[in-house]
Amino acid sequence: MLRSSWLCGLWPLLFVCAGAPGPAPGGKVLVMPVDGSHWLSMKLLVRELAARGHEILVLVPETSILLQGSDKEPYETQSFSVPYTATQLAESTKWLKENVFYPRPPLAEISTNLGFLLNFTGTQVKGCEALLYNAELMEGLRSRGFQLLLTDPFLPCGSIIADALALPAVYFLRGMPCGLDTLALQCPSPPSYVPRFRSGSTDRMGFLERVNNFVMSGVELQLCRVMYASFDELAARFLGRQVTYRELLGQGAIWLLRYDFTFEYPRPIMPNMVFIGGINCVKGSGLSAELEEFVEGSGEHGIVVFTLGSMVASMPKEKADIFFSAFSRIPQRVRKNIGLITQEES
Known part of the structure; x- marks a missing residue:
């Protein structure tokens, strides 16, 4: 009798277990990274996604600084040819490094670096164009059935690919030039309170500092138009409609922000913006x-x-x-x- 009642009580549990979902299958993720230290940050996330059973394909230019394929990595890489040499690539990024160690007054710095900036973006546009117009590669990506695209929005190529392949874009970033991320998502960022990049101000500004910050915000917008103008033209030409990079950014599904809100200026954010500060902190191991x-x-x-x-x-x-x-x-x-x-x- 006792055994019979025990079996009767077991049946509901068996039905619940039978209806429970099994292990979730891994997804297919296409990754369009940005070369240099940007990739070092993203690489940790890509490795973790691969370790959790997701199918990862990373697009890698044949000429790069740090991006390279490796059979030892848990993810797959797909290389594509670019119309520039390693020397030309190094020359286009040289000014970025020098600018760190030789700071100038903000306005003077912008005017001085404008030519270098155009050279840098011109090189990147050529690489992106070579990828987009590689019909065989793009068709191969389309046939793989990827479910999302992970990219660093510092450069627009990933956003253009996501739109072309009708994939939701997941952005992984620390910040963007000219506050383009806040503009694309229509997040308030008043120059009377939020200091502009390299303005030297804090959130406690006097009148003259606010005037300077306001001027800097206008200069930033013009600089962004110059910096991304070639990408805007490429996006419109390839996608077959009038569209700007700012508009493509606004279509991002999720924004993974590599900083902690406690270290930023309080401001409104959108529901699809997620703070992941500390993701690059490696777990400690024993000392040698x-x-x-x-x-x-x-x-x-x-x-x-x-x-x-x-x-x-x-x-x-x-x-x-x-x-x-x-x-x-x-x-x-x-x-x-x-x-x-x-x-x-x-």
Whole structure:
């Protein structure tokens, strides 16, 4: 009797288990990255998506800075030819690196770099055009049945591809030139409160600072029109309708923002904007014997770890000497990771 009642009670549970969904199948994701340090950030996300069972295809130009195919990666790559050499690519990005270490007054900086900016965008437009008009490649992408496109919107090629293939675009970014992201999504960003890029102001501005910020916002808009004009023409020509990059951006399905809201100026955001600050923080692992010895020998003052990004090779010696001089005056032991070189000092 007891066994019979136990079996009767088990039947509802079996029905529930039978109706429960099984493991979700992985999706098909097309990735159009931006070269350089932008790719280093996105690469972590791409690897994780592949590790979770998604089918990933990354589009890689044959000539690049950091983008390259590898059989050791858990994702697939598809290379495409571009009409520029490695030397031409390096020359078009040289000014970006130099601009970091030789800052000028904002307005002077804009006028000085306008020619370099046009050279940079011209090179990128040529690469994007070579991809879009590669009929065999585009048809192959269409036939793969991708479900979404992951891209960095710093350059518009991914947005154009998403529109051409009728794929929802997922944007992965830290920010965009000229606040184009807020403009595309119609997020309020008043110049009386939100300081413009490299204006040197904070959210507590006096009258003259607000006037300067207002002027900078107007200059930024003009700069963006110049920067993306060639892409606007390419998008309209390839898609067969009058459309601008700003309009394509506004169609983004999800915006993954690589920063934390607590470090930004309070402002309205749209429901499809998701803050993922900290996604690039790698889980800690045990110290090597050499590094552990270095840390243990630091005494009560501890250590300082000084590391720089992908533009360190362009740092002038006089700039580096400023850092090294400062390190020599503190009691902590210093470990400097500069490019591929690691130096230790007491």
